[in-house]
Amino acid sequence: MDASGTVQLKLDEKLHDLCDVPVESVIEVHGTVARRAPGAENPNMPTGQVEVLVHSWKLLNKADSLPFYPTQCIDEQNLPNEALRARHRYLDLRRPALGSAIRRRSHVSHAARTYLYNKGVLEIETPMLLRSTPEGAREFLVPTRTQGADPQFYALQQSPQQPKQLLMASGVTEAYYQLARCFRDEDGRRDRQPEFTQLDMEMSFVSGTGEPAAPGAHVWRIGGTEVRDLVEGLVHTMWKAADMGTALPARFPVMPYAYAMQTYGSDKPDLRFGLEISDLAPTLQSDSPFALDILVCPHHEFEKPLRLSAKQTSQLLLRKDGSRSSIEHFKASVADPPVDTILKKSRHVRSILGDAEPAGDFSGALAAAIKASSVFVRGKEAPEASRCDIFISLRPKAPEGGSTEMGDLRLALANALGEIRADVRDSSPHILWVTEFPLFTHADAEKDEAAHGRWSSSHHPFTAPLAEDIPVLLRALDEPDSAARQSAIASIHGQHFDLVLDGQEIGGGSVRIHDPTLQELVFRRVLELTDDETQRFGHLLKALRCGAPPHAGMALGFDRLMAILCGRQSIRDVIAFPKSTSGFDPLFRSPAALGESPDEAQGLLAPYRLKIDSFT
Amino acid sequence: MDASGTVQLKLDEKLHDLCDVPVESVIEVHGTVARRAPGAENPNMPTGQVEVLVHSWKLLNKADSLPFYPTQCIDEQNLPNEALRARHRYLDLRRPALGSAIRRRSHVSHAARTYLYNKGVLEIETPMLLRSTPEGAREFLVPTRTQGADPQFYALQQSPQQPKQLLMASGVTEAYYQLARCFRDEDGRRDRQPEFTQLDMEMSFVSGTGEPAAPGAHVWRIGGTEVRDLVEGLVHTMWKAADMGTALPARFPVMPYAYAMQTYGSDKPDLRFGLEISDLAPTLQSDSPFALDILVCPHHEFEKPLRLSAKQTSQLLLRKDGSRSSIEHFKASVADPPVDTILKKSRHVRSILGDAEPAGDFSGALAAAIKASSVFVRGKEAPEASRCDIFISLRPKAPEGGSTEMGDLRLALANALGEIRADVRDSSPHILWVTEFPLFTHADAEKDEAAHGRWSSSHHPFTAPLAEDIPVLLRALDEPDSAARQSAIASIHGQHFDLVLDGQEIGGGSVRIHDPTLQELVFRRVLELTDDETQRFGHLLKALRCGAPPHAGMALGFDRLMAILCGRQSIRDVIAFPKSTSGFDPLFRSPAALGESPDEAQGLLAPYRLKIDSFT
Structure with missing residues (x-):
């Protein structure tokens, strides 16, 4: 052998x-x-x-x-x-099984490289030793011994974002790619690795607008269509090289973020199964800041009861086994315990209202919701459903973050149903673009803490706003009323796009800001960066002022994509020498403490000692 | 544009x-x-x-x-x-000029990848975050925050040497490559970068012996001919992709290390010009530990005098403008100052003899040397030479290290001659393999210090000895006489090979030890590693014991090779965003001190503080 x-x-x-x-x-x-x-x-x-x-x-x-x-x-x-x-x-x-996955990775990477090269996309290597930033909570710092007495640090790149934008500004090529190793110093939750590979791309002279359509249309309204075209061809090429035996659609469908959050409760919707979520907002007062999500889960002819964990059931507002007749019973039960009490159990309700009483006539709204839900019970999602579970959840009307309570429940339901009948998820692949994300956010806890109450960029501060939203942004900045101003800023859409395959985000990108005036306005007036903070992007601002073409780019998570292409659950199965979820490498036994000899270790640690001495 | x-x-x-x-x-x-x-x-x-x-x-x-x-x-x-x-x-x-170099790099790397892929060589990524080793003086340490209170460090790879050997042991592929980013924390002397790229390869099931021939023959006597064949084809492919307009030989000639050191005074001989060095050892006593190097530099019809720097002239023993008749004058001048005194000025003589008197009849030897040199003055290297400089130098008979005094002088002479007439170096490329290096050495000052008087590996401890030298090694280890033992170990040749282009080392590799018994013998009995030190290679020894095939590999210095392929002097001209020779990146301004806030920096430095506290 x-x-x-x-x-x-x-x-x-x-x-x-x-x-x-x-x-x-x-x-x-x-x-x-x-x-x-x-x-x-x-x-x-x-x-x-x-x-x-x-x-x-x-x-x-x-x-x-x-x-x-x-x-x-x-x-x-x-x-x-x-x-x-x-x-x-x-x-x-x-x-x-493992050896063939590693070999397949090599075949797929070569197919990807050849596709890109033939499209005129040049491979250019960028620095991995970059600059450390005070807010880089997740970056690895790399002390160097060659820069004299004052301790100096590089930081390992988390992505080649700035170098690749500077490459576009240089005009050295109109299209770049790199299979780039990136680094993040965090616990390997969710099957992550401290070092990972992304297929990183950037193109210049991209269009700034897409297909003209009304907001909410399922078309590519943002710019950067050249990146979309390139990446769809690339993913097709990789799919074929991996010998998948299934077919991707010729063009990948597009879904606005707001629709994905409403209908699937997620910005990376898994479309391999239904269980769609309906908004019963019309049953609430029109000026209510809330939306009312309802999901009806048909039982079909289950042999086993549907099991959900304590955590999962804690997320649900109302759950009832119900035949058509029992919906009446369900309505009757709404009064006991009182709906308001039930509503207050919701994570979202609690986070929004605290301990205050919920505003609005929820009992009435809920009754209306349940009435409407019977439509779904008889709907095409569950034609034969004579029994069903009904789930109802309250959430802020403007969706934010990566998922809603109901979206998380939807995935849990699919898993639970999967244990009962294996066919809950379609076996053919479901890929789509999600676009028109909010450009600014308060929903990312980590970023929000670093921002000290200021707005954060949903993705990064170089993402361009949707062209039609630029006037809205400019007006918002002159808006004297603080609440109106915040609400207008929240409404700005970014020219960001995520690529989602079977409920997993396999890549993301955006059209970048190429106008130095707009970029500085985002830094200073929206994100309210200080002079010092803005100064750290000085080289980028300067590059934009030297005649930088419009540009856009994307990165595919190569490890995750390969795991899918190899039919593996974990990215560790497509990495030759992976680290454990806690970042430990059991083969090379790293990371490790330094040598035991104090002399030796003190020599290596001299720069830190110096730095620490200066604090005490 | x-x-x-x-x-x-x-x-x-x-x-x-x-x-x-x-x-x-x-x-x-x-x-x-x-x-x-x-x-x-x-x-x-x-x-x-x-x-x-x-x-x-x-x-x-x-x-x-x-x-x-x-x-x-x-x-x-x-x-x-x-x-x-x-x-x-x-x-x-x-x-x-700069933009086209970056674009050419991309074309060449794609040609190289495609060549290798078509040869069945798979691209496999290996970890960059490896284990720190106490003797890793030049490695970057990377502290991590996720491993609890005890401070833990990764080290950035200096090369993927161990991972690629483990890949071969795994049998996942019989041939691997990677354009691998490597890291070294040292001053960027000699046009080096703290991060650099090597085209790294490894093959299994390679042959353990090459062409049968007597020692000293200019043929590939070592194993790993499969690597030689692969790399020669690869370099031809890259040469063509770079559109060089010149031709490399179909097969690259082979030169044993001892011959290169004798004739060119370098283990990376620049064959674009003559100025060959002759050994006048026969004129010394046969048991002398020294060789006497002589180099005759014809003047042709120089318009300007030959200029050498003070450093260069300090390296030379004797230098005379000489016509045929003035050689007589030169001989006469030998007595004043006395030859022995002149010889003692030599760097090598000093390092060997210290202040002791040199042994042997050097005056007589020197006179004979000068007599012999007149042959060279009339030789084909200088047919029309009526005037010449003669340089003589003493060195240890067994060459060691990367160059001799005379080899360094030879390069300086070529540069000096180049200032007088531009054609001193042939414009066509001169490529060759250098093989049969000594396997163990005391000549590397840095390694020698770390070894505390023990032998060091000339390249790394995984390099296999020449098959015919294994019995010599085994006998040496049983040799009771210490001097004889040391001399026998010094005589062992490694299955290492360097690829040299126009006097620059563009790559190196070796056949590895695949026999765990031999590997452990090298660790314990030759290098005299302690149990702790051997234990750090435990995973490799274990892998060899699990049925590892014979294997060999090589790495090409991709930055240096690209500089040659782009006709650039500095590797900085073929790197999109290079660092300065001192490791500073003027664009991103890295490395940098940490943020000014003590809170912030103390948080980041907490692991170091803990470690340091434990020493005091």
């Missing part, structure tokens, strides 16, 4: 000592390939029609007894202990 | 306000391409036969007045201030 597969050897009596060589040893064999005798073929083996008649063999390297035997690990449900496999990753990579 | 070039615009009277747009602004033009009127063609412009009749135009981004005007910077000898250009690198990249 080697990386290309296995073959049967046939031995002469006098070569039988080959059988004594331990399994997984490396041998060199000379022999003749022959067709197997009729009846001796092995239809389960790609080389099952032939065997090698061995003339001579040589032991190249003998294997000791091994901690586990990877080629015997066929059943993915019964693998040896994960920590043991991680420590001996070079053995684990001999498992056919 | 864009990255693809410039074109002449022709304006209607009513569009003449386009002329008011500042230079380097970005405009969008609609118009018709038309052939220029006869006589109006510009033969100096690629698009000089046509012009664009402008129908309409739009200002996309207006340029301010610029710190310098890159497209006017044609004369490389008279560029604007280097610091100014570095700070505005995005502008400097608009200089045609």
Whole structure:
């Protein structure tokens, strides 16, 4: 066996000592390939029609007894202990499932590179050792010993965002790409790695507007259509190189962020299943700051009851097993306990209202909601539904952040349904663009803390506003009434786009601001950066003033995309030597403490010591 | 103008306000391409036969007045201030010479990738965050905040050496490559960067021996011929992609290290010029530990005198302007000052002998040397030489390190001659392999200090000895006499190979040790590593014991090779955003001190503080 597969050897009596060589040893064999005798073929083996008649063999390297035997690990449900496999990753990579994923990654990356090169997109390497920024909570700092007594730090890039924009400003090429290693110093929650790879792209001379259409239309209204075209072709190429056997749509559909949040409760909607969410806002007062989400989950003919965890049920306002008749019963039960009390259990209601009484006639609204919901019970989502669960949730009318309470519940419901019947998610891939995100936000807790009450950029401060929103922004900045001003700023859409595949964000990008005046206005008047903070973007502002063309770009999360293309749940399965979720590498045993010798460690730590001394 | 070039615009009277747009602004033009009127063609412009009749135009981004005007910077000898250009690198990249180098790099890297992919060599990414090692004087340490209270560090890779060997052990592929970013925390002497790119390769199932020949033959006697074949094809491919206009030899010649050191005084000999060095060792006693290097430099018909710096002349033992007759005068002058005194001025003599008197009859040897040198004066290197300089130097008989005193002088002479006549170096490329390096050394000052008197590996401890030297090594380890033992170990050749182009090392590699017993013997008995030190290679030893195939690999210095392929002196000219020789990035202004707020910095530095507290 080697990386290309296995073959049967046939031995002469006098070569039988080959059988004594331990399994997984490396041998060199000379022999003749022959067709197997009729009846001796092995239809389960790609080389099952032939065997090698061995003339001579040589032991190249003998294997000791091994901690586990990877080629015997066929059943993915019964693998040896994960920590043991991680420590001996070079053995684990001999498992056919893992080895083929690593090889597929190479085929896909080469197909991607060739596609981009043929489109005139140049590979350009940018620095990984960049500048540390005071607010870079998640960046790795890299002290250097060569810059004299004053301790100096690089920071490992979190993405090549600024270098690639400066490349566009330089005009050295009109299209750039890089399979860029990026770094983030955070716990590996959600299957993340401290170092990861993104397929990073940027193009200049892009259009600033897309298809003309009314707000809310499911078309590409933002600019950067050239990036869209390039990336759709790229993803098709990678899909084909991975030999997926399923088809992506020729063009990827577009969905505005507001629609995705309303209908799927997520900015990365999983369209492989229904369970769509309806807004019953019309049943609330028109000036209510809230929307009322309702989701009806048909039971079909379940054999088992639907199970949701305590966390999941805590998210739901109302849940009832209901036949058409029991909806009446459900309505009757609304009064006990009182609807207002139930509403107040909602995470969103609590976060919005605190302990104050909810405003508005919720009881009435809810009754109307339930009445309307019966339409859905009889709707196409559940034609045969005679029994159903009804879920209702309150949320702020303007959606914000990555998901709503109801969106999270929708995913939990799909998982729960999946345990009952396997076909809840469509097996064919569902890919789409999500566009028209709010440009500024208060919804990201981490950013919001760093911003000290100021607005944050939803993605980054270089994202251009939707062209038609620029006048709104300029008017907002002159608006004397603070609430009206904040509300107008919240309404600005960015020319940002995310690419979503089967409910996972596989990439994101935007049209950038190329007008230095607009960029400085965003820095100073919207984000209210201080002079010092603005100064840190001085080189970018200066570059925009030197004749920078309009530009836009995108990055695909290459590890995540490869995991999907290899049918793996974890990105660790498509990385040759991954780290654990806590960032630990069990093979190389890193990170590690420095050497035990105080002399040695003090030498290495001298810069820090100096810095710390200056504080005390 | 864009990255693809410039074109002449022709304006209607009513569009003449386009002329008011500042230079380097970005405009969008609609118009018709038309052939220029006869006589109006510009033969100096690629698009000089046509012009664009402008129908309409739009200002996309207006340029301010610029710190310098890159497209006017044609004369490389008279560029604007280097610091100014570095700070505005995005502008400097608009200089045609620089922009085309960056674009060529992309073309060459894609050609290299495609060549390798078509040869079945898979691109596999390996970790950049590796483990810190106590002796890693030049590695960047990366502290992480996610591993609890005890401070933990990754180290940025200096090369993917261990990961790629583990890949080969895994059998996931029989051939790997990666354009790998590597990091070294040292002053950027000799045109180095703290982050640099190497084209890294490794192959398994390689042969362990090469062409059978006597020691000293100019053939590939070591193993890993598969790597040699792959890399020769690769370099040909890159050479062609760079459109070099010159030809490399179909096969690259091979030269043993000992011959290169003897004849060129360098392990990266520049064969574009002669000035070969002869060994006059036969004139010394046969048991002398020294060799006597002589170099005869013909004057031809120099218009100017040969100039060497004080540093260079301090390296030379004897130098005389000499006609054939003046050689007699030179001989006569040998006695005054006494030869022994002159010899003692030599760096090598001093390092070997200290202040002790040199052994042997040097006066006699020297007279014989000078007699022999007259052969060279009449030799083919200087057929018409009636005048010449003669240089003589003493060195240890067994060459070690990267160059000899005479080798350094040879390069200085070539430069000095180049100032007199430009044709001293052949304009066609001279590439060769240097092989059969000593496997163990005391000549590397940095390594020697870390080894505390023990042997160091000339390259790294995973390099295999030449197959025929293994018995010598085994006997040496059982040799009771210390001097004999040391001398035997010094005589072991490694299966290492360097690729040298025009006197620059553009890559190096080796056949690795795949036998765990031999690897452990090298660690413990030759390098005399302690248990703790050996333990740091535990995962590699374990991998070799799990059935690892024979393997070999190489890395090409991609930045240096690209500089050659772009005809540039400095690697900074082929890197989009380089750092200065001191490691400073003038564009992003990194590295930098941390933020001024003590709170902030103390938070970031908390792990270091803890560690330091534990020492005091």
